[in-house]
Amino acid sequence: MIELDLSADIQALRTTFANIREVVDVDALRADVDRLEQEAADPELWNDQANAQKVTSALSRVKAQLAKVTKIESRLDDLEVMVDLANEMEDEDAAQEARTELAALEKAIGDLEVQTLLDGEYDDRAAVVTIRSGAGGDDATDVAEMLMRMYLRWAERPGYPVKVMDTSYAEGAGIKSTTFEVDAPYAYGTLSVEAGTHRLARISPFGSADKRQTSFAAVEVIPVMEEAQEVDIPENDIRVDVFRSSGPGGQSVNTTDSAVRITHLPTGIVVSMQNEKSQIQNRAAAMRVLQTRLLLLQKEEEAAKKKELAGTITASWGDQMRSYFLYGQQLVKDLRTGYEVGNPATVFDGDLDGLINAGIRWRKRKIED
Structure with a gap:
């Protein structure tokens, strides 16, 4: 019973x-x-x-x-x-x-x-992951490829769409770098805790027999930003001045005030246009140029934000966030959270949820403290 x-x-x-x-x-x-x-x-x-x-x-x-x-x-x-x-x-x-x-x-x-802990500004976005080999020669390029496979297998389990955008292969083993996009809700918030230096310690398959080798790879994670296609410019954000077009030597090109100068007050950007025949045409042309310049400025700001989110990762001794031990004691240990997995093979096969969840909880506590 x-x-x-x-x-x-x-x-x-x-x-x-x-x-x-x-x-x-x-x-x-x-x-x-x-x-x-x-x-x-x-x-x-x-x-x-x-x-x-x-x-x-x-x-x-x-x-x-x-x-x-x-x-x-x-x-x-x-x-x-x-x-x-x-x-x-x-x-x-x-x-x-x-x-x-x-x-x-x-x-x-x-x-x-x-x-529910993923409430950051960009946490709900898709993610772009870049992996770069660091110190350690062939072992480092090999571990970079191992990490790439690990994240691709992690994404494959729930069926997240992945697009490999670029891969640079090493002359020997592995890869120098790779960049891929994981297109899933909260991919950035989830994978952002994986950013940092990953350290692998093992008996090197590339060097002398029985010699332990330590190598490094850097993981960078940034959100996919919405690409702005056009910029809306409110009328009260601009000042429009009209003046008479001038040619070489300052001589007047025509007898009407057809040239246009537009000043974007929030940024101070100034665009002048006098090549068209009428004031209306010059104004329209100047607005197109202003929109383009504001769009470029917006893209520069987005790029700066991405760089800030990515941070500086050296992929060498002193700043590793996780260690993978493949000799003697088989262990994966996150140095921030203390979370450990005693079977590295399952981790490299994409079983990352425990490590990732511990990282998200650790980050939330750190923010609240």
Whole structure:
């Protein structure tokens, strides 16, 4: 006779899930889905390709988030039924299935709880990951390739789309560098805790026999920024002056005030135009040039922000955030959180969730302190 009692465990999960549900705000998610579905159904939407892609991407993201929450809620209900049936039928196989589902739900709710901690300005964006080999010769280029495979396998498990943008191969083993994009909700917030110097210690397959080698690789993670296609310039942000066009030697080109000078007051950018025949044409041309200059300025600011988010990573002794030991004691240890995994092979095969979740919790505590 079996007597399976998981009531305390299930209640603890329900309490945690209720807190998560409140933070996620399921009602707001449903309202967002309704609003975005209405926008997506508008036949005029695809007249603006950029906006259409933005709406459909947002709809897909919000639907996925809502589905994740509602599915967990349903699984909690089903788990209680599974326990009742196992006890009623006195079936040990059914009882083991319930225990397995409990463990799976604990992980799913834990992962969802961690996601509620991703509330940074860019955390919900897709991510661009760059890996560079550091000190350590062939071992360093080899570990850079091992890290690339590790992150690609991590993304492959839940089916996150990945686009490899650039890879520079080393003359010997491995790669000098690689850059790839992970296009998934909260990819940046999740993977940003992986940024830093990764250290690998092992018996080198490239050097003398039985000689231990330490090598390094740097991981940089930045968010995918929305690319601005045009800049809206309010009329009260500009001052327009008109004057008479002039030619060589300062002589007047025509007898009307057709030349235009536009000053963008917030930035001080000045654009003058006098080549067109009329004031209206010169003004339109000057506005196009001003828009272009403001767009370039915006891109420069975005690039500076990306550089700030990426930080400075040296990929050498003294600033490593994680160590991988592949000799003697088989261990992966995060030096910030203290989180350890005793099976490096599973980590290099993409099983990173434990390390990543510990990193996210550590970062949140650090911000709050």
